[in-house]
Amino acid sequence: MQTEQQQTKMKVLIVFAHPDKQSLNHSLLEVTTNYLKEKNHEVKVTDLYAQNFKAGVDGDDFLNHEQGKRLFLMRDGGSAYNEGKLSPDIMEEQAKLDWADLVIFQFPMWWYSMPALMKGWIDRVLTQNFSYTGEKMFETAPLAGKKAFIISTVGVPKESYSKGKLGSIGEVFFPIQHGTFELIGFKVLEPIIGYSADSRYSNCFEITSKAIKERIDNIDTIEPMKAQSSYN
């Protein structure tokens, strides 16, 4: 057994999206941040609504892009990255990702996915050459080896996903956990889901806080999952 003193000190980036500071999600963000600090990990938070993060990638993101010239988003992003000509807000986020050992994506599940502002962060920050190249994806990607997991909340109980018409959590998060995290080489840990988040009769906050603290305590020993649609 590992003692607390022996635990690796981590650099943790939390990418967060919720518009309301009074939300359950914001309370959970505080739990995560405080507990990480209590355990002497370093924490940086990207609060997308608070930063008023731009969601739509376009030619303005590439400072070396000639106005009016046809856009080839993947290549243009890759060349702007190589030349240090990405928009400053993108470069700032890339620096945080370079710095981090662990990236936590926290968001309420909206329409089987992340809020649009977080998708904008994915679309804009994970440029070619920074997070992948034509040859370097999955295990050989530039950011390979960093850990990542999702903390999310859903309005319905767990049974709605594992047994219901909605599908499995693995199916819901496949584009994020496989098509994004695994594709850029992240080791993906099981998502932490707060169920029945919308019901005032639920104890979602307590249950999810406990799961978050356990995850942080066990972060050195927990095995990465393989992100599959069949995961419940």
Place this chain on the structure above:
Amino acid sequence: MQTEQQQTKMKVLIVFAHPDKQSLNHSLLEVTTNYLKEKNHEVKVTDLYAQNFKAGVDGDDFLNHEQGKRLFLMRDGGSAYNEGKLSPDIMEEQAKLDWADLVIFQFPMWWYSMPALMKGWIDRVLTQNFSYTGEKMFETAPLAGKKAFIISTVGVPKESYSKGKLGSIGEVFFPIQHGTFELIGFKVLEPIIGYSADSRYSNCFEITSKAIKERIDNIDTIEPMKAQSSYN
């Protein structure tokens, strides 16, 4: 066999997201729009970048929301809808959806999903009570019976999805086709995917244009799919 004259005249809404007017996607949008008009269908286009569509849902979307009061996004969206107090840009999109028989979502596939601006359209426009209620989802949802399909482009060849490490198109689009379209009662037709879209050696434009025209010709008789992860 149905003759052209007997084909049902449709009201078609195209929700479109690409930042560049010179893009392959924009050319395909013109093909779709022109062919629909040629066949005497009515067409409305929501061009999200051109409209500078707001991506992040927040309290400002609900004109009856008291500043500083805790947000409950689903319920607040539902009550703003009931009271006619949604932001005007949301009401405009809802009116287009009410009007349409068929909704086409056209976008380049970015990170196994739609661009952030289109996710913002989904997050903001598909409010409670307008597109679902606690009791009315899937076949009983308020918009049930309208048809929908995706037109998308990807950089890699078809084999990368059907046989490769990337996963299947059914897995990639499960959150959109099942978790969104089917959940709000849309009859989902097979997606039209333009493969090898980024290669200047490909004939992606011609192949995809042909598929779009065939889809429009056959729209009355084509059977809805069941959106499953296993679909290739």
